[in-house]
Amino acid sequence: MIEIKVAVSNRHVHLCREDVDVLFGENYEFSKRNDLSQKGEFATLDTVSLKTEKAIIENVRVVGPIRKYTQVELSKTDSDILGLDLPIRDSGDFRDAKDVVIIGPKGSRKVKNCCIRSVNHIHASNSELEEFNDKDIVDVKTSDGVIIHNVHIKKSDNFVLEMHIDTDNSKEYNLVTGSSVFLKK
16 A cells, blocks of 8 residues: 545635736736645735625635646535536646636636636656556545545656645545545555
């Protein structure tokens, strides 16, 4: 069995340059709050609000660096608050993704096909989990013996071995950041 540490991911937004310019002002550069475990990723001091016809969620953290596309990652609870039936997807897979209005300090914009619930996934460098390939789907077991199905493997030289779950899954599986799950070789 391979032990993998867990990181719980709260709702957050990744923004493209065009949307940063609208929401925060032209050529705005994010201020780093703290580095995240994945190399080059960081939580910013900046937040936005997300708005639908049903509700608004304020103080949603922006995660840097700036990306090629805007992506909003929410939990099931968040999607229920906003009245959205979100698909569970890998990052960058926007099939059936929903629209949302993103409000920043300098402007707002309705972004189409950007809102998803992130699939449970494991980040691994290419030298880690050598018996698995990028996009493989696996099951992991918690220390309580609960099996989590449909966990996607994401591999890149920049990744650090870690499983990401959202806040709802954290509660469902009784896991917190720093907990371990186990992957069968």
